[in-house]
Amino acid sequence: MAKVETKTSLAKGDLRDVLREMLLIRRFEEKVEERFRAGELPGFLHVAIGQEACAVGVCRALEDGDIIASTHRAHGHTLAKGTHPNELMAELYGKAEGCSHGYGGSMHLYDVERGNMGANAVIGGGLPHVTGAALAFKMRGEPRVALAFFGDGATNIGTFHEALNLAQLWKVPAVFVLEDNHWAESTPESQHSPIRDLSDRAKAFGMKALKADGQDVEAVYKTTRQALDYARSGKGPVFVHLDCVRLHGHYIGDPQVYRDKDEARKLAETRDPITLLREKLAVSDEEFDELDAEVTEIVEASVDFAKNGTDPAPEDALKNIYA
C-alpha cells in the first residue's frame, strides 16, 4: 500500500478558512431558499442549514482519492467536497454548466472527478454503493476510503442494515457518517426509532463506532480523521455518529407544523455551528462582516453564472441513457 500523509489536527489558520467555508455554504443555501421562493428554481429542494460543520469537518478530513456518497440534503456536502458554487448553482437552475449538466438537480448532484459519487433521492440508496466502492479499493490494494453520509431516518431502511452488515463482514475501507439531526422529514426520532442511541445499530454488526458533536467542526474533523485512518489501515469500516441540528424544515417551504416553534429558535441561538466556531476563534464583528461580504459575493456571482448558463436542448433528454 502506498504511504498516505495524514493530517492530525486543524491548525488555527485552517479554522478561519473552515469558518469561511461553512459561512459560504450557509449563504449559498439561504440564497437557494430565496431564489426558490422567488419561483426561479424548479424541483424539490432540501437545505442543511445548521449542519455545515458536518459537511465541512468530514470532507476536510478526506484525502485525495477518497470518495463520498451523499443524500437528498446534499448542497453542503457537494460544496465541501470541492464543487465550485457556480457549477452547483447552475445545476439547481437546470443548466448545462451544472455539476450534473442539468440531468440531476438538487437531489442528484454529482462531481465524479472530485470524488463525489452523488447525492441520492432514495433514503439509504447510496449506502451499498459505498460498501462496493470500498470493496473495489480493497481488491485493488488502493489506500482509498469510501464514505457515506446519511441521516437518522435512513437507519430504519433495509439498505442501511444490509450495507453495514456486508461492509463489516468483508472489512472494507468504508466510513458511514450518520448526521443525526433527530428528524426523519416530519417524524421525530422518538417516533421512528425504538432505541435512543443509533450507534447501537452499528455496534450490532460488530462495527467500530465513534461519536462527535456535529456542531463542533473541529470535533467532527478529528473524529472523521480517526475513522478514516482506521478504515484505511485495513481494519474495517467505521460508523461515525454526529449529533447535529436541522435549523430549517425538511424541504424549502415546509411549514413545520409538526415542530415546536421555540425549538428551532433555541437551537439557532445555542447550537448554530457557525456562531460556535466564531466564538471559539474570537472573530470580531468587523472580521466576520468582511468574511461574510466575501462569501456573499461568491454566492451572488454563482446566481449570475447560473442565470447566464445554457439551457439544455429538450432533446438532450435522450442522451446519457446508455454508455
Add this chain to the structure above:
Amino acid sequence: MPELSYREAVRDALATAMRQDDGVFILGEDIAEMGGSMGVTSGMLEEFGSERVRNTPISEMALAGAAIGAAMQGMRPVAEIMYEDFMTLAAEQVVNQAAKLRYMSGGQLTVPVVFRTQGGAGWSPGAQHAQQLEAWFVHIPGLKVVFASTPEDVRGLLWSSIYDDNPVVFFEHRTLYGIKGEVPEKIEPIPIGKARVHREGEDVTVIATGRLVHESLKAAEEAEKQGVSVEVVDPRTLQPLDEETLVASVKKTNRAVVAHEAVTRMGFGAEVASVIQYQAFDWLDAPIERVGAKFAPLPFAPVMEQFIVPHSDDVLAAIMRTVGRNGD
C-alpha cells in the same frame, strides 16, 4: 466444435473473463463452496479464490448495490441473484440506481455491472421461485436485458454483457441448464441487440424467448408435418430489441406468433406485437397470436402448474390459428 451444456457455457464465459481480467469478479448467495444453487459456479472458488468468488449473506439489496458501487469504481462485477423472484428485493438498486446513475450524473458515471438471474417453471416450486419477470426490467430506460436460450448464445451474450459498459439484467432459464449444444472453440462475443433465426420458414414467424424457443422449434416440426412452414426467431436481447430482424421475418411470412413463458397479459410479447403491427401492418394476413402463461401465480400441484405455463401444443395451436386452421 466442442459441446457444452448451458450451465457449462455460463461458467465458461465467467471463468474465461476472470482469467483474462482482474476487474471481473462474481458475488452472490451460495456461489462459492456450493457452486450456486444451480451449480453454475461450481469449481470456480478453487480456481479463483474467495476474494473473486464472493459468497454473500442473503442480502439482495446489499449485494446488488455493492456490485453497482464496485462497477462505479471501474470493476466489472457479475452479481448472481439466485432466483428471478428475488430480483424484486434488488429492484430498488437495479431500477432506481444502476439504471439511472449515468443519466442523473449527466454522463459522468459508468456502471458496467451484470445481474445474472434465473427462473422458470416445470419443477413445482410454487409461486415464489419460478416467475419470469423480464417485462419488469425491459420497461426501464438505462438497463439492457438479455435472455439466451442455447449454450452458444448464453456464452457469447454473457461475454458481451460483462464487457458492456451498461448495467445488464441477464436472464437464464432453469430448465435449460442441462441442455447441450455445440459452441465455437474460442468464445465469440455475440452482439447485444441481435436476434437469431433458429429455423427458416415461409408461412408463419414464431418469435420466442427462453424455454419457449425450444417449445416453438418442436411446434414448428409438428406444423411442418401438417404442411405449415414455420420460421422461429429468438430476439435473445429483449432490450435493445432487434426490430429489424423480427419485422423482416414477418414481412416474409405475413403471420406472427409471439411466445414466452411469462404471463401473457402486459408481457414482453405485447411490445413485440405492437412493433410488428406498426411496422408490418400491410403485410399481416392474420391477427398476431400471443402465447404465454395464464394470468395466475404459479401453483404448486404439478397438474395445475403445467396448466398455467405454455407448451409446444399451445404454440402449435397459435400457429394453426394464424393460418385459419384449428390445429387438430
